[in-house]
Amino acid sequence: MNEHLTEIIIFTALFLLVSGMGFVAARWRRPENLASLDEWGLGGRSFGSWVTWFLVGGDLYTAYTFVAVPALLWGAGATGFFAVPYTIVVYPIVFLVLIRLWSVSHVHGFVTPADFVRARFDSPTMALLVAITGIVATMPYIALQLVGIEAVLKSMGVTGHLPIVIAFAILAAYTYQSGLRAPALIAFVKDTLIYIVILVAIIAIPARLGGWGSIFDAAQAKFDATPAPGDGILLNGNNQLQYVTLALGSALALFLYPHSITGVLASRNRDVIKRNMSALPAYSLLLGLIALLGYMAIAAGVKPIVTEGKPDNNTIVPQLFDQMFPDWFTGIAYAAIGIGALVPAAIMSIAAANLFTRNIYKEYLKPNASDADEARISKIVSLLVKVGAVLCILFLDTGFSIDLQLIGGVIILQTLPAVALGLYTRWFHRGGLIAGWVAGMTAGMLLLYNIGNPAIGKLHFAGSAFPLEKLGLDTKTTIYAGVLALAVNLAVAAIGTVIARTAELADGDDATRPDHYFADEGDPRIRDLDLTTP
């Protein structure tokens, strides 16, 4: 008899409930048919403030966040708290940028960021690079959602890969059926569960552990006792630059990920986005408090589950819940984390599928694809993407998927000059952008390759903190590799642009006009152009 029976029953019941909702979602805000990317992949582009809030929030704060960020605080201390400044910085940055993307996308019917790049710079090549970058960066992100579910299952004593495969098969089926409507509807349940669990956790657990003060003191005592120089409940002189560049770099990367853009493009008008950028930080507060579960675990003396001789730090939060809550509530908490993995995984696979369909299939394989063809291909690709993510988990070490995710953040940043800066300026030449992408990508890989961690015996790809002394500087300071690689990208793109302009290389036509970047719902331009754009 499994000692976690109550937890398993509650977990399964809630899981089946949301799966049912996923299938029903096809009839929610019913469209005439789902056979177009606007309907299947963007939910009819008609989501209002509430749906967008849940959708984008459900999309950015994933199961992996709930599991990995506290695990990072548990292991390394203050450095893991970078997630808080990161989620503060991101909203004002995107506040202005993404409404421009929304407008120009609605005028021209863009579904993906690569669609925009193609029209803006008249460059199918740069669009292809943006699409490939997006797909490659998204895959390990989906795989990490599985890591989150796995941590929960492990804590319930459920081992083996079969349960995860089943969970993902169900997810794949209802995403196929309902498209973006499914995660949008499920996000309501997911976030409600998570808010309940976290509110209970931050009130009940500190009360049992002697208050917040003693939790922080216990964490400090643990870090004082370890030989590692970088840990502690405060930053030290050498990792402050890493902390701020990681926060800034992650913020810039976040909304370049195709799935975040999908959530934004699905909203009804510009004000919905603006209002959300001021309301979404409610999740940041939640994230900060969730992060501190890592310290609570230290104070409570929680130990991670050890499998095959290796401790799995990702089980820290599930283990803490198991120790602190009655079984039935632990079941709800586990369901919150598990369902929390499904929403982003669904949105990510839809976004990756849209990229493939619009910017590879339609561009290179079947230029005269109809709306129904596009929707059909996207549905199939979204299945393949999920199969790929499951294979990552089955055949790769999960530690390796975390490394892939790290690389994902660095590479998605390389689309910033074309996508984010492209929304403001067309100064860059398409040749310069391509050269910058190649240089930034190469630099990023070289930097990550040279980051080792002797403590765990890894010589390469062991983190994102690049020591500046490797560049010949006399310092112990580290910096986020993604920001350095982006700097290389921008420099090469600028130099390439100057060279291309001097050599008078052909620069394609810009299909957008300045006023397209301000168009809003009900605007005559949107209606006029909708009739003329294919």
Next chain:
Amino acid sequence: MTTPNGDRSDHSPWNWLLIVPIILPLIPFLYNSDEPRLLGFPLFYWLQLAFIAIGVACTTIVYQMTKRRR
């Protein structure tokens, strides 16, 4: 519902307010300290959580001042 054609833009002096929540969290010496504690939270933690409120305030003000009249 209909808006006039071509005479609108994103420019507004209020947008400058968004600089505040972008810059504040990126200055670690402001908050990298244990004392003073608040409800047991070291400064490092409560001040960064307080920055969230500042971010909400700034984006809300800019939203209210720049939203379109319908």
